[in-house]
Amino acid sequence: MADPTEGSRIVEEKVLQEADLGDLQMKEVPFTGGKVLLSKVDGRISATSHACTHFGAPLVKGTLTKSGLILCPWHAAAFCVGYKGLCGDIEDGPAWDSLKMYDVSTSDGWIVVKGERITSEEASAKSWLPVRPVRLPNGLKLKRDGDAVVIVGGGPAALGAVSTLRDSAFSGPIIVLSSETLLSINRFRLSKGAFSEKDFPGLQLRNQKWFDDFGVDFRLGTTVTSVDLANSAVTASTGATIPYTKLLLSPGATPRVLTVPNHNLSGIHQIRTGPDAVALTTSLSSASAAKNGVFDIVVVGTSFIAGEFASYVIKAYPNATVTLVGSQEQPMATALGAEVGRRAFRAAYERKGVKFVKGSLASYTADVSGTKVASVTLNNGTEVPADVVLTAVGAIPSTGFLKSSGVPLLPRDGSILADAHLRVRGVSNVYAAGDAVTFPDAWTEGSGDIRIEHWDVAINQGRLAGRNIARDLAGQDLLAFDVVPFFWTGQLDKSFRFAGHLTKPYPGSETSPVGVEIKGDPESPTAPHFSAWYYEKATSKVVAVLTLNEDPKAVQFAARLSDGGSLLLSEVDSL
Numbered sequence: 298m299a300d301p302t303e304g305s306r307i308v309e310e311k312v313l314q315e316a317d318l319g320d321l322q323m324k325e326v327p328f329t330g331g332k333v334l335l336s337k338v339d340g341r342i343s344a345t346s347h348a349c350t351h352f353g354a355p356l357v358k359g360t361l362t363k364s365g366l367i368l369c370p371w372h373a374a375a376f377c378v379g380y381k382g383l384c385g386d387i388e389d390g391p392a393w394d395s396l397k398m399y400d401v402s403t404s405d406g407w408i409v410v411k412g413e414r415i416t417s418e419e420a421s422a423k424s425w426l427p428v429r430p431v432r433l434p435n436g437l438k439l440k441r442d443g444d445a446v447v448i449v450g451g452g453p454a455a456l457g458a459v460s461t462l463r464d465s466a467f468s469g470p471i472i473v474l475s476s477e478t479l480l481s482i483n484r485f486r487l488s489k490g491a492f493s494e495k496d497f498p499g500l501q502l503r504n505q506k507w508f509d510d511f512g513v514d515f516r517l518g519t520t521v522t523s524v525d526l527a528n529s530a531v532t533a534s535t536g537a538t539i540p541y542t543k544l545l546l547s548p549g550a551t552p553r554v555l556t557v558p559n560h561n562l563s564g565i566h567q568i569r570t571g572p573d574a575v576a577l578t579t580s581l582s583s584a585s586a587a588k589n590g591v592f593d594i595v596v597v598g599t600s601f602i603a604g605e606f607a608s609y610v611i612k613a614y615p616n617a618t619v620t621l622v623g624s625q626e627q628p629m630a631t632a633l634g635a636e637v638g639r640r641a642f643r644a645a646y647e648r649k650g651v652k653f654v655k656g657s658l659a660s661y662t663a664d665v666s667g668t669k670v671a672s673v674t675l676n677n678g679t680e681v682p683a684d685v686v687l688t689a690v691g692a693i694p695s696t697g698f699l700k701s702s703g704v705p706l707l708p709r710d711g712s713i714l715a716d717a718h719l720r721v722r723g724v725s726n727v728y729a730a731g732d733a734v735t736f737p738d739a740w741t742e743g744s745g746d747i748r749i750e751h752w753d754v755a756i757n758q759g760r761l762a763g764r765n766i767a768r769d770l771a772g773q774d775l776l777a778f779d780v781v782p783f784f785w786t787g788q789l790d791k792s793f794r795f796a797g798h799l800t801k802p803y804p805g806s807e808t809s810p811v812g813v814e815i816k817g818d819p820e821s822p823t824a825p826h827f828s829a830w831y832y833e834k835a836t837s838k839v840v841a842v843l844t845l846n847e848d849p850k851a852v853q854f855a856a857r858l859s860d861g862g863s864l865l866l867s868e869v870d871s872l
Contacts, residue, residue: 309411315403318342323367325357331415331427333399335408338365338379344399344410345385346427349374351392353426359849360856367396368856370849373753373783373796385429386464389757389780393460393502394428432510433463439512444469444770447531447541449521450695451475452484453752454547454731456502457759458766463511465767469542471513474533476520479571480505485752488605488689489787491581491613492574500571521548524702526724543726543766546704546713547759550692550732550750555597559661564670565686568602577687581614584684590616593682595673597658598689599623600632601786604642606687608788611649620652620681622673628653633795633843634804634813637829641819641845645789648822654681661686692750694733707735712748718775719762728766730758739779740798740858741840747800751784781855791825794851797841797858799831810834814866817847832866839864 312326313335323336325347334347334356349356349369359370365379366388374390385396399412415427433439446462448455451473459471482500498504508515520534530540552567554560564584566577584592594610596603599621611619625631627638628646643653656675661683664671674680694712696704705714705722713729714722715736721727732755735748757780765775782798804813812834817827826846832839844851853872857864864872 306414307411308414309409311404311407312344312410313408315342315406315408318408321361321363323357323359323361325355326410328399328410328412329414330417331420333410333412334367334396335401335410336361336367336378338363341379342401342403342408343378343385344401344408344412345376345378346397346429348426349392350387350394350396350426350428351390356396360852362856363860366856366859368849368852370852371792371794372785373781373794373852373855387431389760390783391753391756393456394430397427397429431460431464434466437463437466437468440468441470444542445540446471446543446545446766447539448473448545448547449524449531450547450549450731451477451481451515451517452547452549452731452755453481453502454549454755454759454762455545456481457756458545458547458730458763459508459511459513461760461763462767465764467763467767467770468512471511472539472541473508473513473515474519474521474531474539475515475517476534477570478517480508480515480517482571484569487568487571487574488602489609491578492571493578494571494575497571521698523698524704524727526703526727529726541726543728543769545759545762545766546696546699546721546727546729546733547731547755547762548695548698548733549755551695552688553691553693555658555688555690557658557660559663559670562661562663562670563668564684565661565688567688568606569692577685580685581610585614585617588684590614592617592684594619595681595683595686596621596689597623597673597686598691599625599628599630599638599653600689600691601629602689603687604628604646604788605786606689607646607651608790611651618652618682619650620654620683621646622654622656622658622675622681624655624657626655631803632799633829634831636804636813636815637819637843640815641793641825641827641829641843642788644820645791645822645825649789654679658688692732694748696733707746707748710735710748714746717777718765719758719778720765720769720775726769728762730762731755734758736778738798738800739777740781741800747798749782749798751782753783754780781858783851783855791845793843793845794848795841795843796851796855797831797839799841804831811840814869816869817845819845828869830866830869837866839866839869842869 332347354371360368366375374392375388385398480501523532627635628642629638656677659676660674662672696711712735715729732750738747802809819827829843831841
C-alpha cells in the first residue's frame, strides 16, 4: 500500500501477518527497501528502527523484557516500547539517541507500518544508522531564572542528567562546571587507540550546539573548590559563587598516581582525558621513531584499561616488547577471579607475545639524560626496561573539594555517600552520580554499600539523578537506582560482556562467598567462547555472568534481573 502522493517519502506497507508475531517477541521485517523491527508487549505492537543507536547492533538479536524494554545484545542499551508507551526512547545503557518510530496498525490480519521511505542509498550505506536524536519536549520553554540545577563534573553522568532533566520538562537554568577542556567525551575509547587534537570533536558525545539548544551553560576549565551547603552555593576556581536550587555532584575519579621515586619522569602516563591520550600517543610515536620500532612498553596494572591498551599497542607497534606488571599472578584476577584471568585472558595475551611480571612497583630509573624513564623496578628487585609506561592501577574519587563541606564521604576512599535515590545522605537538595559515588547495592542481598566505576553505570546514574531532581522539584516520589550493572571490554579483537555485580573479596579468594563455573572453551586459540557464571556458594544463586562469543546470554541475564527474576546455577543452561 504505497502512499499515492507522487514523490512523497511517506509510505505504508503490509509487513507481517499479525498471527506471526507473538507476545514478548521481536521480528525484523523488510520495509521500503530497508528494515524495521516489530515488537509486541502485552498485545501492543510497535515498529522501530532495527539497529541500536550506539554501534548499530541488530536489536532483533537482543532481548525484549516484560517491562517493555528492548535490550541491545552487545552493550545492553535499553529502549522502551512498552511501559512508557510506544516511544522508542533511550532509557538506559550507553546509547544517547532514541530509535526511530513508525506508525503501526493492523488490517485484515496484517501488521501495517507507515513512515518515511528508506532509500536504497541509506539502506546500503555502512555508516548510515537510523536514529531519533534526543530533543527538547514539544512546547518546553526554557527559562533564565527560577529553580536552578548546578552539576559539578562534565562526564557521562552529567550528560545523562541533562538529558533526563529536560525530558522530564525541567525548564530552569542548568549550569555544568567541568575542570576539563572538552565537552563530555567517549572516555572509554581513550585506551584503545592513537589520538591527536584533531580527534577531539569526534570524541565529544554532544557538540556545543546541542548544549546551547538544551539551554545548558557548560563552563569548561572551571574547577569547583568548595560547596556551601548552608547557603546552597558552590565556589569555582574563577572566584565565582554559583547558587543552586538542586546540586548534582558527579566529579568522577582521578587515576591513581604511584608516587614512587622518579614518578615524574617523562614517558610515564595515566589516561583519563583527551589531552592525556594525546600525550601518550606522542610518547609512543617518539619512542618508536627513536628505536626503529623496537622499544619497550610497560603497563603497570593488569585489569581492564591495562588489557585494552595492551591490545592496541601490540597491533600498532608489532616489534615492541609489551610487559604487564601486576601484584596478582593472573590478569583481571581482582575483578573477575584468578581462574577466569588465567584461562580467558593470560594465555591469549601470551600467544601474542605479551609478557607478565608479578610484583609491585618500587621505583623508576631515568635514562642518561636524567629526564626520561628507562626502566621500572619492582619490590622483588626485578627490573623491566621501559621507554613508555602506562600506569593503570585504579582511580580515586575526585572529592577533595568536599572534605570540609559537610557532604558525607566514605573514609576508606573519599567517595560520596548517597541513598537508593542517589540523593546525598542527610542533604535534601544534593544528589550524586558516577564513579565518585557509594550507594546501596540493589542486587546482592546483605552486601550493603557499593561503588562501581563503569561507564554504563555512570550514565544510568546520571539519568536517574536528573529524573529524581525533576521529580523532587515537582513534589513527586523519587525513584530508586536499580538498573542492572552491565559493562564490556574489548581486548585482542574480542568483546567480553559482563552483567551483574561482584562484591569483595572477589572469586579466587579463599574467603570469597562467591564461586565461578566456566562453561565453554575460553582457551581455544582459534574460536574461544564461554560463559563464566558467578554464584553465591551458600545458595547457588547466580549474581553475575561474563561471556565471550555467547551473545545474548549476558543481556538475557540482565533482563531476567530487571524483570524481578533470579537464576540458579542449575538453571543457566536453560537461559
